Amino acid sequence: MRVAKLTLEQGLFRLNRLTAVLSWLLPVSGVMMAIALVGTSTIDGMRTLPSVMAPAAILGVIAALLAIILSSMWLSRANANLRAAGRNLKHGPVMAWLWTFVPVAGLFKPYDVMREIWRESVLHDGQATGQDTATLPQWWGAWLVAMIGMNLSNRAGIEATEFGRFVLVPVVAVAGFAACILLRSLVRTVNHAQASLAQATVFA
Structure with missing residues (x-):
């Protein structure tokens, strides 16, 4: 896939x-995914949410997938903007989004791209504070905990245990x-910082 060359x-x-x-999508997907996780867990063989909440769980999965795709597109565009401004980067705009979907590498390369x-x-x-x-x-770190925890919860038998119900699922959510x-x-801070790139390029 080629990233469109824009000014x-x-x-x-x-x-x-x-x-x-x-x-708005990231907070919504976070809430919806939490509902989906709780809704698919069981207590004594019964769902923790009534069946009427099933559509919310489905929407949560859709929102999460959409957030991942758009976040990957955002990484690619932010990377391309920096290159257009003359910054030397280790990663290219194509791999900036592609790393998210590469097994194993997806556990650490997207962090390198964002960093x-x-x-x-x-x-x-010099706009960043220590916080x-x-x-x-x-x-x-939170993302890795969520992903690893979700994989563990999907293993047969773990989700139905007390550890799965009362520890793992809440932690993942x-x-x-x-x-x-x-x-x-992070997205909003970077977007605000990059807004000054055009002006900085003009006066460089």
Whole structure:
């Protein structure tokens, strides 16, 4: 897949639109996925949510998939914008989104991509605070906890145990929601920082 070559101004406009969508989609997908996780767990062989909530669980899965796809597109566009502004990056815009879907590499490469984007967008202009910088590993840590926990909960028998019902499922739900909120913060901060790229390029 080739990433469309846009001018820096066009790229910034597209990034801003993706950021606007992710700003509401990420929290919504976090909440919906939590509902989906709780709704698919069982207590004594019975669902913890009534059947009327089944559509909400389905919508949660759809929202999560859409959030992952759009987040990958956002990474690619943010990367491409930096390249258009003359920044030297290790990762290209194609791999910036593709790493998310590569087995094993998807556990650490998207973090490398985001860290590079963060460094060149936010830290480059000295806009980040210590708390902002800490958000990056917090986001990825929460995401890994959610993904690993979800894989464990899907194993036969674990979900129906007391550990699965009262520990694993709640931890996965909270971690997934936290990852969505933290990513929302990162996305908005980077988008704000990149808004100054066009002006900086003109006066460079």
